[in-house]
Amino acid sequence: MTTEHYTFVIKIFFTRMNNTLHKIYIAAFFIVGIAVAILLAINGYTYYSTIEEEKFFNASHQLLKPSGYLGHGLGILGTLMMIVGVAIYMIRKRFRLFFNLGFLKHWLEFHIFLCTVGPMLILYHTAFKFGGIVAVSFWSMVLVVISGIIGRFIYVQIPRTIQGQELSIKDLNALNDEIQFKLLNNYKVNASLLAEFDHINRISKYKSASTLGAVVFIIKDYFNIKVLLNKFKKELRKMNLPRSGKKEAVKTAKQMLIMSRRIGLLRTMQKLFKYWHVAHLPFAIIMFVIMIVHVAVTIAFGYKWVF
Ligand code: HEM
Numbered sequence: 001m002t003t004e005h006y007t008f009v010i011k012i013f014f015t016r017m018n019n020t021l022h023k024i025y026i027a028a029f030f031i032v033g034i035a036v037a038i039l040l041a042i043n044g045y046t047y048y049s050t051i052e053e054e055k056f057f058n059a060s061h062q063l064l065k066p067s068g069y070l071g072h073g074l075g076i077l078g079t080l081m082m083i084v085g086v087a088i089y090m091i092r093k094r095f096r097l098f099f100n101l102g103f104l105k106h107w108l109e110f111h112i113f114l115c116t117v118g119p120m121l122i123l124y125h126t127a128f129k130f131g132g133i134v135a136v137s138f139w140s141m142v143l144v145v146i147s148g149i150i151g152r153f154i155y156v157q158i159p160r161t162i163q164g165q166e167l168s169i170k171d172l173n174a175l176n177d178e179i180q181f182k183l184l185n186n187y188k189v190n191a192s193l194l195a196e197f198d199h200i201n202r203i204s205k206y207k208s209a210s211t212l213g214a215v216v217f218i219i220k221d222y223f224n225i226k227v228l229l230n231k232f233k234k235e236l237r238k239m240n241l242p243r244s245g246k247k248e249a250v251k252t253a254k255q256m257l258i259m260s261r262r263i264g265l266l267r268t269m270q271k272l273f274k275y276w277h278v279a280h281l282p283f284a285i286i287m288f289v290i291m292i293v294h295v296a297v298t299i300a301f302g303y304k305w306v307f
């Protein structure tokens with residue numbers, strides 16, 4: 001085995017080893033996020049759905065208004081979650097001292113969790129009324145979250161190691177060769193199907209894609225890949241392989257096709273991601289600056305929480 005083989009095996013080993021724990025980590029984020037959204041909605045539904053003029057007379061007004069015990073608390077907690085979510089990720093990413101502290105991609109997932117649940121709490125804090133100058137902070141927050149979702153999509157198109165560092169074209173080509181080798185030798189793909197694989201797998205076809213054209217390419221490719229994989233599955237059914245072997249074969253083929261697309265679009269995606277940073281960061285700054293003014297104003301007006 002060559003060094004590249006070893007690296008490949010080690011990468012797969014670590015991915016497997018972390019899989020269960022990682023699934024629990026992500027599931028916990030989903031469960032907490034969805035539970036918080038549902039519980040707060042159930043708890044305040046009658047209040048939040050009351051028209052503005054009548055909210056004052058609602059029994060929950062004192063508790064749920066933006067300066068109420070719970071409403072105010074949600075504003076503080078939501079803000080803290082966003083501050084921690086941004087600070088922790090930026091510190092882990094930028095300071096050499098912390099480079100070995102967990103995988104960067106796990107920290108990004110934590111960033112996404114805190115910066116999704118935080119804005120949700122802020123939404124409940126506002127009691128669905130977005131008035132005053134702080135509305136600018138609120139809508140900037142909404143834009144950061146939307147741009148975050150788009151950024152996450154671009155981020156996953158750029159192949160990385162399991163630690164979350166970008167892979168070079170050389171690493172990617174080596175990895176792609178490994179997968180192709182496995183597909184050819186372990187599953188004996190027939191010649192006509194192999195030609196179709198080769199056709200979809202042509203990295204050069206992405207060369208002409210412009211930054212925007214890449215989106216069209218990905219959508220078209222998505223359907224082409226689906227059709228080809230269905231053919232492959234049919235072919236596998238004729239072969240005498242155990243169920244787990246067939247599943248593994250489809251997974252390998254899918255891995256190879258997706259890998260080629262990612263290699264082909266690497267430069268375009270890297271460029272797109274650079275532009276994307278230019279949008280995500282300024283909105284975050286606007287949100288935080290106006291939020292600081294908002295907090296200062298509320299303190300100046302004498303609003304206190306439990307302290
Ligand atoms: C990004 C973070 C935040 C956003 C987007 C936000 C947004 C808002 C909005 C839209 C309102 C309602 C304004 C209105 O009645 O028209 C509000 C009210 C209020 N917020 Fe925030 N808020 C944030 C963070 C905070 C924090 C951290 C605190 C406390 C330290 C806070 C304390 C208050 C208080 C006391 C009110 C009631 C003010 C009043 O009734 O006049 N907010 N906030």
Ligand code: HEM
Nearest residue numbers: 082086112115116141144145148149151152155277281284
């Ligand atoms: C109010 C909410 C949010 C704030 C304030 C925020 C802020 C930030 C900041 C300041 C950065 C660092 C930018 C840099 O390194 O130049 C960042 C990175 C990032 N955020 Fe957010 N974010 C928020 C929500 C989200 C959400 C909801 C997602 C995804 C669904 C997301 C995805 C990302 C991604 C993919 C990166 C880039 C990671 C990298 O380049 O290493 N963010 N965010």
